[in-house]
Amino acid sequence: MRKNAAYVLGKFGSMAISELMKVLESGNENSRYWAIKALGQIGVEASGPLLKSLDDPDWQVRKNSADSLSEIGSEVAKPLVNQLIKAIPPANSNLFYWSRYVLINIGSESIPLIARLLQTDSADLKLLAVGALGRFTKKREAYQLIKDAVHDENGEVAKKAVECLGAFNESETVEILLNIAEKTSEDDELALALVNSLSKLESEPALAYLYRMLKSVKWVVRQKTMAAFYNLSEKFRERVETEKIIAVLSDDVPAVASLAAGFLASLKSEKAQIAVVRLLKEKKFVAEIFASLSRNPDFKSKDLVFSYVRDGDKKIRAGAASVIGLIGSKADAAGLTALLSDDYAVVRMAALHAINMINSRHSETPRTVFGPAADGSVSAAAPAAGKVAGEAAQFYQAGLYYAKNGETEKAVMAYQKAIAADPGFVEAYCKIGLLLEEKGYYEKAAAFLKKAIEISPDFALAHLYLGIVLSMTGRNFDAVGELKKVIKLEAGSEMADTAKKIIEKIRKTIT
Missing domain, CATH: 1.25.40.10 (Tetratricopeptide repeat domain)
Structure with missing residues (x-):
């Protein structure tokens, strides 16, 4: 009944707004849900109450309001930006989160209005703007705004812009980022933003920067850099110098070395596979290696992987089954059936998935x-x-x-x-x-x-x-x-x- 009533009220247009607002102010959870739905039906005339509801205590009301505003489209972008400039919400607020959600969903038509937020003195509003603009990676105007923001006087805004810039496929981006790196070599947080951004750009100079960061004296920088190698496309990974990754296996921080092992397991080259085989024989970083091998159909040492299906660790047994599922032959399916009676559900499910993959493939x-x-x-x-x-x-x-x-x-x-x-x-x-x-x-x-x-x-x-x-x-x-x-x-x-x-x-x- 409430659903039908909301539908009918929505058909009355702006005349129903005041009644629906009363429901929002004093109704129960279900009634408020349908009141927001009805306001969404009314359209742009109801944008005021919907904008206000972006900061409602109830998550479902906030979500429905944001979805309704997104559907209304570009007409709500201006009042939304005006509301943000007036309220200046902190970055951890509901209004901040859902406003960004709406502006992104409206699409590139909102870019000129988002640009207004970059002209304010509020670091939080600038962060919102950069985060939203970073989603429009095919739009030159968004790129220009973010490119300017990398020089913002607020360090947090500049770092956010640096992080977003790498997603834009522009010829000058690598040079811009590397110039920033040269001028701010002592800023570890900015270095992490640069690592993340440059890893998305497939170029030799960007790769050279990543190699350099693998030798940082700060283990956190080395860890984040090694993790950034996973951003590289499968094709570009083959241009990575395997020796430089193998060297990271000796890092005194296990979290860094394990990331290197997993990355090597994702590569097709013979040199990388030899290194992975050595690690498996030494029983080092097995879980991380299997996680990558389960997505690498070119790994050759199937028998070595099979030796782990009886390992004492249930996660290792499950990982081995997943790898066999990807690289195994029809005959290997029978070898996995014993795992269907394993003590642990995670192993049984991995074996079942693996058998199904082999069967589907052959x-x-x-x-x-x-x-x-x-x-x-x-x-x-x-x-x-x-x-x-x-x-x-x-x-x-x-x-x-x-x-x-x-x-x-x-x-x-x-x-x-x-x-x-x-x-x-x-x-x-x-x-x-x-x-x-x-x-x-x-x-x-x-x-x-x-x-x-x-x-x-x-x-x-x-x-x-x-x-x-x-x-x-x-x-x-x-x-x-x-x-x-x-x-x-x-x-x-x-x-x-x-x-x-x-x-x-x-x-x-x-x-």
């Missing part, structure tokens, strides 16, 4: 990750190529491609289109379930896996996946029920053995 038509069924045939639930030919097969292949490249939303949409073309496409349901499970949407994942089972009750793989997902939500009794079905359907198979091991782990957990 599958042309749907099949199980465990290979042939116990009777030597392919699972009855996996449709023959002829049955999924045409549209459904094309969408399924697209889903595999998107999933392989980490584009989850596109993969889910492609699988849904495959299902629309072939409602009995069981494997597509399973793929959606696994993708949702990877994102932590366990209930939604379970729903798709249950649908697969509804279509094909004898599809053992769906029962296995559902059992694992249910165990993640604490529904152990239901999980055991699904896993027992796997044992019955695939008696004597590796899949059945895995199900038995998972059941044993669940029982140990609940007893």
Whole structure:
């Protein structure tokens, strides 16, 4: 009812503003929510109350007000800037945060008005302006304003401008930043801003500055510099001098050395991989290395990674599984199945994700990750190529491609289109379930896996996946029920053995 009332009041236009303001002043939380929605419907005439509500004590009211103002557009930019100049809110205030949010969402039309904030004496307003302008990286006028702000008399404003300048792809930017670096070599905070900004600019002079900062006497500067190397694009990383990063492995601060190890693991070069192999053999920085290797499909030493799947640290086992998922072959999927019965959920989930990645990468038509069924045939639930030919097969292949490249939303949409073309496409349901499970949407994942089972009750793989997902939500009794079905359907198979091991782990957990 409140929603409908708000909708009706919104249709009355400016005549309803006074009544809606009364609701905002004295209504309950739900009523105030819909009052803001109604003011948003009224449009620019309601901008006054909406602007005032940017500083409301209630987060939802502030958010709805900001969204409504953003939708109204450029007409609210002037009164918003006027309000800021009058109020001069501190940088940690609600009004500061949501005003910047609105100005950014309005878009580049707000740039001339944001420029007014740079002409004030308030450092906080200047910081707001620079932060907002820094989001318009394709606009030359925003670049010019930020370029001028790097010379602001207020040090905090200048540092913020330096940080933002690197996001603009202008030919003179590197030279400007390096000139600032030469003049302010003793300012550590400014050095950190320069490091962050220059790391976004793919040039040899910028890289040379980063190398120099890796030798700073301040460990914080070395740490932030090493972290900034991660900003480099994959293509430009190949121009990094590997020896200079290897030298950082000897840094006496572990936080710095570990960042160097992780960065080396992200590189494709043989020299970098040799260094990473040495570190893994010495059991140094393993977690950091695996975090990077899980995104580096060019790493060659798969057997060395496999040696860590039995490590005593659950995070290391999970990391090893993730790496194998990226670089492993179809045969490696079977080697990961033992981890599906690991004591720890983080390891079981990593193994499940890895198996799914391997399967997606090597599958042309749907099949199980465990290979042939116990009777030597392919699972009855996996449709023959002829049955999924045409549209459904094309969408399924697209889903595999998107999933392989980490584009989850596109993969889910492609699988849904495959299902629309072939409602009995069981494997597509399973793929959606696994993708949702990877994102932590366990209930939604379970729903798709249950649908697969509804279509094909004898599809053992769906029962296995559902059992694992249910165990993640604490529904152990239901999980055991699904896993027992796997044992019955695939008696004597590796899949059945895995199900038995998972059941044993669940029982140990609940007893």
